Amino acid sequence: MAGVFFDPSAGLALVMDDQSIYQGLLRSFIDHNQDLAQRIDRLVERHDRPELVRFCHTTKSTSGYVGSSLVQQQARSVELQLKSSTRSITAAEKEALANLVQDLLRLVEAAENYLAAHGSDLSSRVASNPQTGPASSDNSSHPDLEQDTIVWQQLRHSLDAHDPKISRRLLSQLLAQTGQETDRAILLQIQSHLGQYQYAKACQLIDPILAQRKHTP
Numbered sequence: 001m002a003g004v005f006f007d008p009s010a011g012l013a014l015v016m017d018d019q020s021i022y023q024g025l026l027r028s029f030i031d032h033n034q035d036l037a038q039r040i041d042r043l044v045e046r047h048d049r050p051e052l053v054r055f056c057h058t059t060k061s062t063s064g065y066v067g068s069s070l071v072q073q074q075a076r077s078v079e080l081q082l083k084s085s086t087r088s089i090t091a092a093e094k095e096a097l098a099n100l101v102q103d104l105l106r107l108v109e110a111a112e113n114y115l116a117a118h119g120s121d122l123s124s125r126v127a128s129n130p131q132t133g134p135a136s137s138d139n140s141s142h143p144d145l146e147q148d149t150i151v152w153q154q155l156r157h158s159l160d161a162h163d164p165k166i167s168r169r170l171l172s173q174l175l176a177q178t179g180q181e182t183d184r185a186i187l188l189q190i191q192s193h194l195g196q197y198q199y200a201k202a203c204q205l206i207d208p209i210l211a212q213r214k215h216t217p
Contacts, residue, residue, distance in 0.1 A: 003071075003072070003073050003074075004067075004068065004069050004070055005070045005071070005106070005107070006066070006067055006110040006111075006114075007067040007068070007069070008022070008067050008114055009067070010067040011026075011065055011066050012067075014064075014201060014205070015189055015205070016192070018185065019118070020181075020182065020185055021182070021185045021186055021189055021205075023115060023118065024182035024186065025186075025205075026066060026111045026114065026115055028209060029062055029065075029066050029108070029111055029208060030108050030111055030112060032208070032211050033104055033105070033108050036101055036104060036108075037101055037105070040052070040055065040097060044089050044094055044097065047088045047089050049082055049086065052082055052089070052097065053082045053083055056075045056076075056078045056079035056082060056100070057075075057079055058207065058211045059071070059072075059100070059104065060075040060079060061204060061207040061211070062207060062208045063075060063104070064204065065204050065205070065207070065208055066111060068107050071100075071103050071107055074099070074100055074103060075100060077096075078093075078096045078097060078100050081093060148177070148178075149210070151170055151173055151174055152174065152210055153210060154166075154170055155167060155170040155171065155174065155206060156206045156207070156210060158170060159190075159199050159202050159203050159206070160199070160203060162199055164194060164197070171187060171190065171191055171194070175187050175188075175191075186205050186209065189205055193205070
């Protein structure tokens with residue numbers, strides 16, 4: 001399969017070469033893929049095809065913003081494969097999912113190496129940004145975070161619907177209430193894309209945030 005496995009310059013290009021935003025997205029990507037193999041194994045055991053399709057769809061987006069066109073294409077291919085049937089997960093589909101998980105874990109390692117090389121302290125990310133820690137994955141125990149996530153989702157939907165009026169209102173709301181420096185930087189980047197009517201690029205910045213906050217059983 002043609003494609004680049006890890007190209008930080010491609011990810012940086014999506015955020016106009018802003019290192020702080022890109023590194024924040026890498027941290028979200030790393031946190032979201034913790035215990036990945038175990039989670040996918042449980043979904044396969046339950047033959048939960050809809051959730052596996054959702055996983056591939058999310059991976060298609062998140063691997064793109066990290067800078068891996070190869071994993072993005074791979075996730076798209078597996079997603080289409082899973083959508084082609086409603087029966088139990090087949091041996092071929094299990095193999096395709098296992099290969100995708102393996103490459104995602106390699107991509108996580110590449111992201112960690114990139115952060116380490118650029119002076120980011122991975123061990124302190126939970127202390128400096130509590131929302132990225134594992135405990136925050138269950139939004140039901142954090143009402144403020146749950147409400148915040150709903151607004152992010154509404155913003156994503158308004159951008160997808162190409163509704164600039166509602167998008168600007170939601171952006172203003174999030175900018176006024178966010179206390180996270182990385183989130184604020186991402187919101188300002190979304191605002192810039194919206195000003196140029198680049199809805200797809202704005203959505204690409206929101207997808208990893210929603211993926212990281214989503215609770216996966």
